[in-house]
Amino acid sequence: xxxxxxxxxxxxxxKGTTFSILSDIHNRLLKKTYKTGVFYxxxxxxxxxxxxxxxxxxxxxxxxxxxxxxxxAQNEKEPFAFCSNRGCERIRIKANIPKQxxxxxxxxxxxxxxxxKPTVDVPMPKKLPSARMYxxxxxxxxxxDSYKTKYYHLKDDFAYxxxxxxxxxxxxEGIQVVVIDGYEGKVVDRMSFRNIILQGIPAQIINYVNNxxxxxxxxxxxxxxxxxxxxxxxxxxxxxxxPGFKLKDxxxxxxxxxSFQPFxxxxxxxxxxxxxxxxxxxxxxKKMKL
Numbered sequence: 652x653x654x655x656x657x658x659x660x661x662x663x664x665x666k667g668t669t670f671s672i673l674s675d676i677h678n679r680l681l682k683k684t685y686k687t688g689v690f691y692x693x694x695x696x697x698x699x700x701x702x703x704x705x706x707x708x709x710x711x712x713x714x715x716x717x718x719x720x721x722x723x724a725q726n727e728k729e730p731f732a733f734c735s736n737r738g739c740e741r742i743r744i745k746a747n748i749p750k751q752x753x754x755x756x757x758x759x760x761x762x763x764x765x766x767x768k769p770t771v772d773v774p775m776p777k778k779l780p781s782a783r784m785y786x787x788x789x790x791x792x793x794x795x796d797s798y799k800t801k802y803y804h805l806k807d808d809f810a811y812x813x814x815x816x817x818x819x820x821x822x823x824e825g826i827q828v829v830v831i832d833g834y835e836g837k838v839v840d841r842m843s844f845r846n847i848i849l850q851g852i853p854a855q856i857i858n859y860v861n862n863x864x865x866x867x868x869x870x871x872x873x874x875x876x877x878x879x880x881x882x883x884x885x886x887x888x889x890x891x892x893x894p895g896f897k898l899k900d901x902x903x904x905x906x907x908x909x910s911f912q913p914f915x916x917x918x919x920x921x922x923x924x925x926x927x928x929x930x931x932x933x934x935x936x937k938k939m940k941l
Contacts, residue, residue: 652724652728653724653727653728654724654726654727654728654735655723655724656723656724657702657721657722657723657724658721658722659699659719659720659721659722660719660720660722661717661718661719661720661757661761661765662717662718662720662744663716663717663718663755663756663757663758664711664716664717664718664748664755664757665716665748665749665752665753665754665755666713666716666749666752667713667748667749667752668711668718668746668747668748668749669746669747670692670709670711670718670744670745670746670747671744671745671747672689672690672707672720672742672743672744672745673686673688673689673690673742673743674686674687674688674689674690674707674740674741674742674743675687675740675741675743676726676735676737676738676739676740676741677738677739677741678737678738678739679734679739680926680928685738687704687705687725687740688703688704688705688706688707689705689706689707690706690707690708690709690720690742691706691707691708691709692708692709692710692711693708693709693710695710696710696719698710699719699720699721700721702721702723704725707720707721708721715757715760715761715764715765716755716756716757716760717757717761717765718744720742722742724740725740726740732929732930733930789836789932789933790836790930790931790932790933791814791815791831791836791868791930791931791933792813792814792815792816792929792930793812793813793814793870793905793927793928793929793930793931794811794812794813794926794927795811795812795813795870795871795872795903795904795905795925795926795927795928796809796810796811796872796903796924796925796926797809797810797872797873797874797901797902797903797924797925797926798810798901798923798924798925798926799901799923799924808824808874808875809874810827810872810873810874811872812827812870812871812872814829814831814838814870815836817838819841821843821872821873821874822843823843823845823874824845824846824874824875824876824877825843825844825845825846825848825849825873825874825875825877825878826843826844826849826856826871826872826873826877826883826902827841827842827843827844827871827872827873827874828840828841828842828843828844828856828859828860828869828870828871829841829869829870829871830863830867830868830869830870831867831868831869831870832866832867833866833867833868833907833909833933833934833935834866834933834934834935835933835934836931836933836934839867842859844856844859844883846875846876846877846878849877849878849881849883850878850881853881853882853883856883856886857882857883857885857886860886860889860890860908861889863908864908865908865910866908866909866934866935867907867908867909868905868906868907868931868933868935869890869904869905869906869907869908870904870905870906871887871902871903871904871906872902872903872904873900873901873902873903876900877900877902879898879899879900879902880898884898887904887906887918889908890904890906890907890908890916891906891907891912891913891916892904892906892916892918893918896918896920897920898920899920899921899922900921900922900923901920901921901922901923901924901925902918902919902920902925903917903918903920903925903926903927904917904918904919904927905917905927905929905931906918907935909935910937911937913935913938914938915929915931917929
């Protein structure tokens with residue numbers, strides 16, 4: 652859901668059930684959860700319209716056994732991301748069900764009392780031309796990490812690229828490149844370039860990128876104090892990075908080799924740590940302006 656999108660839902664519960672309903676945000680990367688609001692009981696269904704970031708209402712019709720909630724997205728979301736910019740928005744319902752109660756069959760009493768027609772009819776999107784229907788759409792999940800680690804007086808660097816749960820670690824200081832087929836979403840190649848190559852023979856990585864097939868997702872990460880000022884950095888612009896960037900000690904990059912530039916191209920650079928977590932739609936196709 653994008654910000655302010657909403658859906659009204661109903662749940663079946665036995666008579667006599669009491670509820671405690673909270674909203675929270677779960678950050679999957681940091682593995683932290685933050686409470687954001689509380690839902691209070693309402694005496695009328697109309698009260699569900701009053702939904703705020705820290706306060707909401709639920710309507711419990713005990714006669715029919717139906718619990719109603721209006722769920723509304725409170726935060727912005729990047730295109731094709733699973734969750735909002737702040738994390739995954741969740742509603743947690745704790746139901747205290749009386750002992751020795753039978754199964755709740757709310758359908759028997761829900762209609763026609765709660766029968767409603769849609770307020771807006773949304774037409775189906777137009778069918779894509781057959782030339783663009785390569786296969787069923789799905790997503791490739793990418794995680795890119797590069798950061799410094801310290802244990803007492805020992806210092807080290809850590810870097811990896813994960814594609815749909817499969818991780819590729821970078822063992823030496825330099826750059827790692829992972830190439831993903833833009834049609835199938837599968838890893839087709841992987842290559843590492845040490846600092847000595849980036850500094851002395853930058854043509855190696857330049858030629859490598861030039862020979863990557865069109866319609867390829869290209870993912871990069873760095874380890875250690877990699878060579879950030881060298882002709883090799885031109886390949887980042889070739890893969891969609893905006894000109895004028897300045898690389899620091901750590902770098903993570905998601906680029907594209909093809910005839911256009913998708914909106915999801917991303918370059919992160921920092922002195923200590925960088926991280927990118929993205930879900931990219933495949934097959935990669937040029938989006939038509941509405």
